[in-house]
Amino acid sequence: MTVPPVPQGKPRKAALAAWIGSALEYYDFFIYGTAAALVFGGIFFPTSDPSTETLLALATFGVGYVARPVGAFFLGHLGDTFGRKKVLVLTIVMMGTSTFLVGCLPGYATIGVTAPILLVALRLLQGLSAAGEQAGANSMSLEHSPDDARAFFTSFTLSGTQAGQILATAVFLPVAALPRESLMSWGWRIPFWLSAIVAIAGLVIRRTLEETPVFVREAARDEIPKLPLWELLRNHWADVLRVIAAALVASVSTIFTVYALSYAVNTVKLDKSAILWVGVLANIVALAAIPLFAKLSDRIGRRPVFLIGTVGSAVLMFGYLWAISTGDYVLIFGLGIAMFGVIYSAANGIWPALYGEMFSAKVRLSGMAIGTQFGFAISAFAPSLADLIAGRGVGGWLLPSLLVAGACLISAVAVALSRETYRVPTGDLGVRPARVPRNAAPL
Template sequence: MTPVPSPGAPEPTPDATPAGPGAPSHVTTRTPKKAAIAAWVGSALEYYDFVIYGTAASLIFPKIFFPEGNPAAATVASLATFGVGYVARPVGSFLLGHIGDKLGRKKVLIFTLLLMGVSTFLVGCLPTYQSIGMLAPVLLVVLRLLQGLSAAGEQAGANSMSFEHAPDHRRGFFTSWTLSGTQGGQVLAPAIFLPLAALLSEDQLLSWGWRIPFFLSAVVVVVGFVIRRTLDETPAFESEVESQAVPRTPLSVLLRDHWRAVLRVMFAAFVAMVNTLYTVFALAFATKDTYGVGFSSTFMLWVAIISNLVAIAVIPFWGSVSDRVGRKPVFLGGLAGSAVLAAAYVAVIASGNQALTAIVGVLLAGIVYSATNAVWPSTYAEYFPTSVRLSGMAIGTQFGFALAGFTPTIAAALLGGSGDGWPKVAGFAVVACAISAIAVATGPRGTHQVPTEELGRRTVRASSPVRTTAVTREASR
């Protein structure tokens, strides 16, 4: 049996790392560190844009984009606009998945960054309900849809890029940087809102202060564009192009030969509801006068910042662990812990205990949920061959993430006007994690040991019984 190097083993020299059997001679360079850094920074900047919308939807938008008189209804409606972005994600996954598998990962990454930045900047330019009436929330929804379209291809593109540049024995570690970057974006967003909330009066915040984080997306676009345009296309994709193995219609190949893997990813992705429950719903539940908990927005934003700072460091660790023990044990452990702690987080918020809220919040988002975030990029990437990898991950995750997008709205409806329905919200979180766990547990085993060039192939070299079995089982699913 061919040994699998440990995560601590020396990496192959990049210039000597072959792209795979039959690759052209000029397709020889892997740049895993550069790809991981580009994925981290791009995802951080992209999700800064995405998360500031969620923060504003919880704290600001109910007061300025919807009619006065019913705060609870305005909160539900505002959170629904957050969920609308997830409606566009499945549509965008088909479009951007096709482009990524047909034209390349780099083109998708640049397009998603520009689209997210422009749409986020324009949110900051919108007039309020008091100025133009119902046209204000309509325009807000349109821009939110564009944000969702962008997000549909961002993580799948970044994951494919880092996965295909990484050495086989460290795919978990290098692809985990995409999600570490996502957590970085979730640090930047509340970090921008905190000083605004502290320095500005409520009238100033509602009239013009809330626009500042959205205008800063212009800086986000410039920085992200400079970084991503210098990154090379992946050797695996270039090899497909050179050998004319790129399918004319990647989506038809995906849905014909890999639909089981798409469904598995979709149900596994239900765990993403933990993130929106934590970042959006919990913020509204803890701070709105309607529910009577009485926490300040500053306190909740600090809990989010600390949790995500912990996650930035922890996620690469979990990714490295998965390179040694496999994706499934880490993924399932994170799911079990997320189910318990997500329910506990809702409960401690309802109790009004700030100390417990902070402790459980950091344990949930910083450590336990980080295990699932660390390994799902490499797990899902190993379900698909190069020719349909980006579209497979994009479509599977975005349909699954649709539940996450509407989790704040569903949870707010379950909670009720007085907040007495929090046990229902806790139960909802447990059920979503259980569905994800079933999808992961019934998936293929040992894919972290399969060489990149063999993943998903229907015919492979019989170099070792273990590898051949793993690949054959993966290809048949």
């Protein structure tokens, strides 16, 4: 069965809106990860052991990802039933509010155990918001894009994510340079309070978004399923599992962003500003690499480009963590930028198209949200697990590297066994021919 071509969309406007929205959204999300690695241990989880403080703080970073699968069910249903735009407006409000309130929290020394409880609650709200953010932005961009450029236009969502991470790290650079007493008392709050500006700007931008032609057509034809989740689990369950496995490649990002920072600063005792600059420069490089890899996948296919990213990142993670253990800043910057800025961008830039093309428009937002958020939830605990298995001392980098390699291997196998969809028309994505009973009479 071939579905009629979808109406002409506005890919440039959709890509720009997704880029700006994701940059604003993930600024909020990543400043939490930076604060968890640098200051939250002593403020919210004070113990006699600094290593335990860091481990508990990193665990709260992972808690946000636990909320993501729950949010994926709710926001996925909302997006496939009422439209992509409503989800994108809701997520920016939730994220901005929760992040601002984190900056207002008193520490453990002031209100005791209530402080970490409130921190975890707000982190859960952040996770609920992030569950629908990328799936909504990716669905919006993909459904506005022409058939031969879906990866290119959807990649701007991930470029926006990288820009948000650059902004988050850049804001923390002057904050991290403050004297420790100032940093621990009021300095760490500034990046969180700035989320008020982020939330207002994001809300204004997203209210100007237009609904996708695909969803408008479905609504006009009364083809929107009443229970998208049932439709998803009945006809696309294998693709959901495939996306979960493929999304484990996000362990590269969480290890690079959170664990490697903590390992470099707290274990190897390197300058935190210098290590933060590794992330800034790597993400600047990624801003150029992501759309280039996406454009390549529009020409040669999704699978080969994604596999370059997963396998290459697994190999280079060994080099990057080893470089940190040596304390050689030239090696650290070179390998960090090569891995996260260039090679990881091959997988990171094309997964919005790769995953989104596995599903029909009826369940696309639900399928992407649920599949990615379960995978991301597992990946989020990679920094805590890496910290646990690394042991103490500078030489503990090998097991965390093996952990990333294992996650990348699972991701690579899942994608290698998937269908290639880069030449499939948008209207045919996720549509399967009806099954013919074995005993049916021939025509």
